[in-house]
Amino acid sequence: MCDTCGCGEGGEAIILRKPGREGAHIHLDGEHAHHHEHGHDHEHEHEHKHSHDHPQEVRGREVVIEQNILSKNDLLAERNRGYFEAKKIAAFNLVSSPGSGKTSLLERTITAMKGKKGFYVIEGDQQTMHDADRIHATGVPVIQINTGNGCHLDARMIHEAVKELDPGEGSVLMIENVGNLVCPSLFDLGERKRIVVMSVPEGDDKPIKYPTMFQSSDLCIINKTDLLPYVDFDMEKVKNYARQVKPEMEFIEVSVRTGEGMEQWYEWIEKNGDALG
Amino acid sequence: MHELSIAMSIVELAEEYAAKEHAEKVTELEIEVGDFSGVVVDALEFAMEEAVKGSICEGAVWKIIPVHPLARCSSCGHTYQPESLFQPCPACSGFGAEILRGEELRLRSIMVE
Ligand SMILES: Nc1nc2c(ncn2[C@@H]2O[C@H](COP(=O)(O)OP(=O)(O)OP(=O)(O)O)[C@@H](O)[C@H]2O)c(=O)[nH]1
Ligand SMILES: [Mg+2]
Numbered sequence: 247m248c249d250t251c252g253c254g255e256g257g258e259a260i261i262l263r264k265p266g267r268e269g270a271h272i273h274l275d276g277e278h279a280h281h282h283e284h285g286h287d288h289e290h291e292h293e294h295k296h297s298h299d300h301p302q303e304v305r306g307r308e309v310v311i312e313q314n315i316l317s318k319n320d321l322l323a324e325r326n327r328g329y330f331e332a333k334k335i336a337a338f339n340l341v342s343s344p345g346s347g348k349t350s351l352l353e354r355t356i357t358a359m360k361g362k363k364g365f366y367v368i369e370g371d372q373q374t375m376h377d378a379d380r381i382h383a384t385g386v387p388v389i390q391i392n393t394g395n396g397c398h399l400d401a402r403m404i405h406e407a408v409k410e411l412d413p414g415e416g417s418v419l420m421i422e423n424v425g426n427l428v429c430p431s432l433f434d435l436g437e438r439k440r441i442v443v444m445s446v447p448e449g450d451d452k453p454i455k456y457p458t459m460f461q462s463s464d465l466c467i468i469n470k471t472d473l474l475p476y477v478d479f480d481m482e483k484v485k486n487y488a489r490q491v492k493p494e495m496e497f498i499e500v501s502v503r504t505g506e507g508m509e510q511w512y513e514w515i516e517k518n519g520d521a522l523g
Numbered sequence: 524m525h526e527l528s529i530a531m532s533i534v535e536l537a538e539e540y541a542a543k544e545h546a547e548k549v550t551e552l553e554i555e556v557g558d559f560s561g562v563v564v565d566a567l568e569f570a571m572e573e574a575v576k577g578s579i580c581e582g583a584v585w586k587i588i589p590v591h592p593l594a595r596c597s598s599c600g601h602t603y604q605p606e607s608l609f610q611p612c613p614a615c616s617g618f619g620a621e622i623l624r625g626e627e628l629r630l631r632s633i634m635v636e
């Protein structure tokens with residue numbers, strides 16, 4: 247359906263699962279509200295008769311709407327944000343291309359910091375529990391959202407997942423979005439900060455290829471710096487490109503593999519994870 | 524696929540308004556899509572065909588109205604029509620302009636009967 251990411255048709259069931267409890271899962275039905283349609287059908291029949299009582303050949307009339315199409319998602323996202331604020335939960339939305347190292351980053355971060363902070367994780371992937379299983383192994387609560395053919399998480403999925411996960415007061419909620427640099431940029435989840443993760447082998451022109459994602463992010467993590475000697479990758483060029491769409495962008499260079507730069511990232515979490523609002 | 528979920532949101536919005544109007548059919552939709560909205564118009568066209576099926580909008584025509592961008596330079600205040608999110612201000616070469624227009628994704632109006 248989407249010619250940018252190649253994912254298929256939508257409307258497939260979205261499934262929420264917890265590691266170790268695969269039997270128990272929750273289905274979120276498709277985006278189309280069927281029950282509403284049934285309701286409408288009734289009204290239509292009713293209205294049908296009504297208009298026959300008053301025969302009137304109106305060919306059609308204009309209804310001015312002027313409404314943002316994503317307003318439903320935005321409203322739900324604001325609700326999530328309000329909930330997070332009230333419970334002093336710092337929610338971070340991690341977006342990237344597939345394979346930039348989001349799950350690896352979370353594994354290492356949680357292992358290093360879980361003594362200091364409560365971590366909760368929501369994993370978004372089209373299929374499989376692989377990433378949730380990896381997080382589960384670090385010992386923190388995690389829930390997997392399988393979006394089926396969907397190529398992004400939305401605020402409603404987060405709302406449902408949060409109800410299940412029940413993150414504790416003052417905790418850090420890491421949301422790993424579906425690996426895709428296009429679609430997730432349009433869907434606010436109610437996060438405090440959006441973090442775009444890119445990696446050295448992806449090349450240094452990602453920010454100009456996917457400007458919307460970079461424009462909507464607050465922090466850019468550049469991972470796999472251990473590979474810098476082997477690829478042509480101009481660090482200053484990437485940063486300049488990213489600043490062109492987002493002048494206030496923060497950057498952290500890391501190698502999750504070697505641990506280089508990770509301290510700076512931990513400090514960033516400490517700073518942004520505190521109850522600032 | 525985000526185009527499909529967007530198309531479905533459009534149909535849902537149209538359904539809501541059509542119900543308020545006690546309409547039987549939606550015959551036309553006018554959708555504004557900014558050049559910087561992150562939506563691919565061709566993909567949206569395609570997705571709309573799927574999304575209207577079996578809905579009150581089935582058989583409707585839709586007009587996708589492109590909205591061309593307008594930006595105001597945050598350094599010198601110059602307004603211009605940027606070609607990309609990357610274009611520097613033509614007056615002062617500064618980056619980081621405020622996008623005044625071009626990010627729209629709106630259902631402007633529908634025709635019902
Ligand atoms: N060389 C190197 N490889 C890394 C580094 N970080 C992660 N990787 C590797 O990159 C691959 C992908 O890592 P993941 O953590 O699964 O990436 P992801 O972003 O979660 O992937 P998706 O969830 O599929 O989008 C794995 O083979 C990791 O071992 C790094 O710092 N250096
Ligand atoms: Mg992953």
Ligand SMILES: [Zn+2]
Nearest residue numbers: 280281283284
């Ligand atoms: Zn039904």
Ligand SMILES: [Zn+2]
Nearest residue numbers: 248397524525
């Ligand atoms: Zn997509």
Ligand SMILES: [Zn+2]
Nearest residue numbers: 397429524525
């Ligand atoms: Zn999508």
Ligand SMILES: [Zn+2]
Nearest residue numbers: 596599612615
């Ligand atoms: Zn200027």
